[in-house]
Amino acid sequence: MALLELDGLTKRYGGLVAVNQVSMRVETGEVRAVIGPNGAGKTSLFHLITGVVRATEGEVRFDGRKLTGLSSYQICQAGLSRTFQLTSLFPEMTARENARLSAQARLALRWQPYGGAAVFAEAARRGDEALERLGLTDVANRPAGLLSHGDQRLLEVAMALAQRPRILLLDEPTQGLSVEETLSAVETLSGLLADGQLTVLLVEHDMEVVFRLAQKITVLHRGTVIADDVPEVVKADADVQAAYLGGYE
Amino acid sequence: MTGWRLFFLAAIVLAAAPFGLPIFAMTLLTEALILGLLAMSLDLMVGYTRLISFGHAAAYGLGAYASGYLLLHTALPLPVAVLAAALLAGVVAIGVAWVCTMATGVSFSMLTLAFAQLLYAVAFKWTSVTGASDGLAGIPRHPGPFGITVFQTKNGYYYLVLVCLLGAYVFCRALVSSPFGAVLRGIRENEAKTLSLGYNTRLYKIAVVALSFALGGLAGALYSPFAGFANTELLFWLFSGQVLIMVIVGGQGTLIGPILGAAFFMLLEHVLSAYTESWALFFGLIFIGFVMFAPQGIWGLLTSRRPKNARI
Ligand SMILES: Nc1ncnc2c1ncn2[C@@H]1O[C@H](COP(=O)(O)OP(=O)(O)O)[C@@H](O)[C@H]1O
Ligand SMILES: [Mg+2]
Numbered sequence: 041m042a043l044l045e046l047d048g049l050t051k052r053y054g055g056l057v058a059v060n061q062v063s064m065r066v067e068t069g070e071v072r073a074v075i076g077p078n079g080a081g082k083t084s085l086f087h088l089i090t091g092v093v094r095a096t097e098g099e100v101r102f103d104g105r106k107l108t109g110l111s112s113y114q115i116c117q118a119g120l121s122r123t124f125q126l127t128s129l130f131p132e133m134t135a136r137e138n139a140r141l142s143a144q145a146r147l148a149l150r151w152q153p154y155g156g157a158a159v160f161a162e163a164a165r166r167g168d169e170a171l172e173r174l175g176l177t178d179v180a181n182r183p184a185g186l187l188s189h190g191d192q193r194l195l196e197v198a199m200a201l202a203q204r205p206r207i208l209l210l211d212e213p214t215q216g217l218s219v220e221e222t223l224s225a226v227e228t229l230s231g232l233l234a235d236g237q238l239t240v241l242l243v244e245h246d247m248e249v250v251f252r253l254a255q256k257i258t259v260l261h262r263g264t265v266i267a268d269d270v271p272e273v274v275k276a277d278a279d280v281q282a283a284y285l286g287g288y289e
Numbered sequence: 290m291t292g293w294r295l296f297f298l299a300a301i302v303l304a305a306a307p308f309g310l311p312i313f314a315m316t317l318l319t320e321a322l323i324l325g326l327l328a329m330s331l332d333l334m335v336g337y338t339r340l341i342s343f344g345h346a347a348a349y350g351l352g353a354y355a356s357g358y359l360l361l362h363t364a365l366p367l368p369v370a371v372l373a374a375a376l377l378a379g380v381v382a383i384g385v386a387w388v389c390t391m392a393t394g395v396s397f398s399m400l401t402l403a404f405a406q407l408l409y410a411v412a413f414k415w416t417s418v419t420g421a422s423d424g425l426a427g428i429p430r431h432p433g434p435f436g437i438t439v440f441q442t443k444n445g446y447y448y449l450v451l452v453c454l455l456g457a458y459v460f461c462r463a464l465v466s467s468p469f470g471a472v473l474r475g476i477r478e479n480e481a482k483t484l485s486l487g488y489n490t491r492l493y494k495i496a497v498v499a500l501s502f503a504l505g506g507l508a509g510a511l512y513s514p515f516a517g518f519a520n521t522e523l524l525f526w527l528f529s530g531q532v533l534i535m536v537i538v539g540g541q542g543t544l545i546g547p548i549l550g551a552a553f554f555m556l557l558e559h560v561l562s563a564y565t566e567s568w569a570l571f572f573g574l575i576f577i578g579f580v581m582f583a584p585q586g587i588w589g590l591l592t593s594r595r596p597k598n599a600r601i
Contacts, residue, residue, distance in 0.1 A: 090485065092485070111484075111489075112484055112485050113484050113485070113486075113487050113488055113489050113490070116485060116486060116487035117487045121486075121487075122485065124482075124485075128479060128481065128482040128485075129479065129482065130474070130475055130478040130479050130482065131478065131479075132478055133474070133478065137471075140471075141471050141472070141474075141475050141483075141486070142486050144468055144471065144472075145486045145487035145488055146487060150468055153469075156466070156467040156468050156469075159468045160468060160471075163468070199486070203486070203487070
């Protein structure tokens with residue numbers, strides 16, 4: 041059984057079909073990319089999986105458990121941690137506090153009315169570890185709102201990682217970065233994924249980034265899956281080329 | 290640690306106040322501390338969670354009427370009646386918050402206002418319990434089975450209020466510094482992100498409203514036996530606005546600032562009302578001045594030269 045299973049997932053906005061009958065399987069340990077031109081429905085697909093918006097039709101299952109209909113905090117607690125395409129942080133808190141608050145959410149003792157110091161210590165340990173893996177230790181004590189755009193993107197990944205998720209969902213981690221920033225971010229991310237411990241669902245529109253990071257690629261075009269295979273096959277696919285040449289930038 | 294040293298210093302000065310101040314000043318100070326407790330309780334919502342309530346008079350009124358009713362109709366000793374009234378305000382708040390947190394932003398504020406207005410209307414109509422427009426008068430301070438008469442004196446009552454305020458302060462400080470408080474701060478800065486991190490933000494908001502109402506209810510419960518009466522003015526929307534102004538003028542998100550804001554408000558009312566009928570106008574102007582030029586409030590101004598000590 042695959043870790044994450046989508047079955048006929050559909051989202052309609054009035055007459056517009058943002059996500060159309062998407063079915064896919066993500067196995068444990070896999071790094072899967074979802075690509076497609078702007079407006080293809082990639083972010084909508086993430087919103088459906090993580091409960092930010094409700095599906096019109098279809099079902100999401102995680103480790104055999106149905107997630108459809110749950111609230112986004114429940115879905116996160118099931119082990120799916122995500123980042124947003126538009127950076128979403130706590131700008132007045134330091135990077136360390138951001139990561140700590142994120143890690144705290146997954147600690148069993150977080151509701152305990154006493155012993156807060158121990159909860160903070162464990163959360164900070166997990167948060168610092170994640171910051172370190174993304175090379176953010178040097179800026180850990182700076183307010184998140186004052187970090188460079190590149191570091192903010194990575195901080196959001198660190199926050200998701202600090203939750204020790206069973207699957208990490210990244211929505212365009214290199215969105216809005218300069219060419220140099222993108223290169224260094226991809227370097228950091230590929231280091232993170234190298235040991236094959238993480239299961240990742242990655243949205244990207246930058247093909248180069250995708251081919252560097254992903255083992256399997258799902259191509260979305262106007263809400264519909266038009267290809268779903270290993271990078272070499274997807275690269276050679278005529279439909280994919282047509283979609284990208286037709287509607288991309 | 291400087292913060293706690295300041296806390297103990299303030300506690301000692303306040304505890305010594307009855308030995309140095311004349312009776313009428315003690316009456317003012319007692320009322321200022323009660324209002325300070327109310328403003329501090331609202332700060333949990335406004336300053337720490339960015340839940341702007343336009344209806345905090347509801348907490349005060351609930352506490353005031355409940356303790357007044359219990360003291361008039363039962364033989365419960367004063368402290369028990371006061372605590373029971375605070376508890377009642379907190380429990381009622383769970384239901385209120387459950388409804389109000391269906392909305393966010395301005396809609397949330399409007400719902401809190403609507404709820405306070407509802408209570409205001411009930412207080413006018415439910416004659417057998419609230420005394421309608423006459424309110425509750427002649428509220429006694431029962432000594433209870435152990436014959437505790439100390440609260441019947443002016444200074445004894447002052448110490449009861451002081452202990453409640455200091456206790457509530459320590460409780461609030463611990464709360465906002467705890468992991469729970471960190472989540473509130475997350476909600477304040479970015480609620481959508483806090484939700485997506487796996488926090489049931491609505492539950493956290495309901496919890497903080499209930500705690501805020503319980504402490505605001507405690508303030509009201511202390512007020513009615515102090516004044517000897519409870520009337521619908523305590524539930525009026527204008528009063529809700531005044532408490533919000535105390536929080537903002539004092540310095541939101543600091544706990545101590547709103548206490549100072551309440552004292553400042555009382556002092557100004559006392560001084561200005563001697564000269565002019567329209568003292569509220571001056572207070573309005575001062576409020577506008579703070580919002581425009583010192584949004585960090587009185588406590589923010591006092592601590593701005595040493596920002597490291599701003600948090601205690
Ligand atoms: N809340 C919404 N209301 C109406 N249309 C929406 C909404 N969100 C997304 N869409 C539409 O759905 C389509 C897919 O958008 P999106 O998922 O953001 O694409 P991508 O992330 O692939 O760029 C777009 O045409 C977009 O305009
Ligand atoms: Mg997108």
